[in-house]
Amino acid sequence: MRRGGEKKWDGAGGQADQALGRSRGGFGTKVHMSCDGLGHPVELLLTGAQESDIAQAEALLADHRPEEVIADRGYDKKALVEEIESCGARAVIPTQRGRKVQRQVDRHAYRERNVCERFWSKAKQYRRVATRYEKKAANYLAFVKVAAMMVMLQ
Template sequence: MVGRGELTDKAWAVIVPLLPPQQGGGRRWRNHRQVINAILWKLRTGAPWRDLPERYGPWKTAHERLRLWIKDGPWDKILDRVVVEDDAVDDLEWIISVDSSVVRAHQHAAGARKKGGCSDDIEVLAVDGEGLGRSRGGLSTKIHLAVDGRGLPMRFLITPGQAGDNPQLVPLLDGISVARPGAGRPRCRPETVIADKAYSHPSTREAMRDRRIIFVSPERDDQIARRAARGSRGGRPPAFDVEVHRQRNVVERCFSRLKQFRDLATRYAKRAAYYQAELTIAAIVL
């Protein structure tokens, strides 16, 4: 019987071919499905690993499997597989909405060892200070998210909490690559990108024009005033479709759904690699 929040038979059928086989000798691995359900329980409740219910087996087994699979990369493969299947049946909507959200870091998230002095063999993600920084809310991490027209995750990045939104837009879009079901190059270019005023910058608009992407973002007040002060030399205001911009709420709704997972709503993980893996697993569930 499938418990609350656990993998369904349909979901398991998709995931199982993408999981890595057992490596080396030794005892037989604990059932993959039981371990993934343990990880989902941790993600949903935000409880410490040591409080894992007995029905999921030893907590060290679940934690070690998560660590190994961060290193081997099956979580990204599963997410990519789900996105590719959606695109194959024309469910994927290539109108991308982007936004960011700051997540408060628990005190347990601080104090990770510096690179080179850590016994963990995970390749630490290229995130400044493990993705932790000081914003007005204190120690925090910022999630930069791109969703499709249905509000389902396409790609995300994590940065320290004080990082700006606009510099992350192009790297976020560069991370979108959806393989074709048959032959052909992966699709990388959305039809439209919708963003709020934080992403309104001349360099960003120029980058979107170069990529032949329709960019829908309102101008900031200071940009409007600067153009007005220059008179006729200020040029025309950029095109802005109010009706299209109203669709941006899907990314805000996606953040609300992601933060139903308590382990994401507050960051407890010391390592950026662990927190990013948790985000990927939640995106798979959505």
């Protein structure tokens, strides 16, 4: 029987250090990205497949002062929206359907979210990005960045 990488005595190592995890879709890696208005990536982060999107929101927005933050329903959290608005930016994040109080969202601005989606459809044309061949997370992130540069140069 084959096992995943063993953790060291101090808790380091193993699959979590290499951004690998199990989700409903199977074993894999999730790439989180923030991009500018032109669809160019500003920040790229790797996590295991089981990690939620909202857990990475603060890291994606750190050291950046956007005018507008456009995100999908996965980033709907009252504390995050308040933090975005306290920085002087506008939060264009639809409220989850199950909430009692629905927040109003500018639909025209929300349609601009497809810029990031189009970036990923172009980046996943590179096979090394679409299917993670690299064992180490640093190597995979490097290939994601190379694919991002190639998409920006097109």
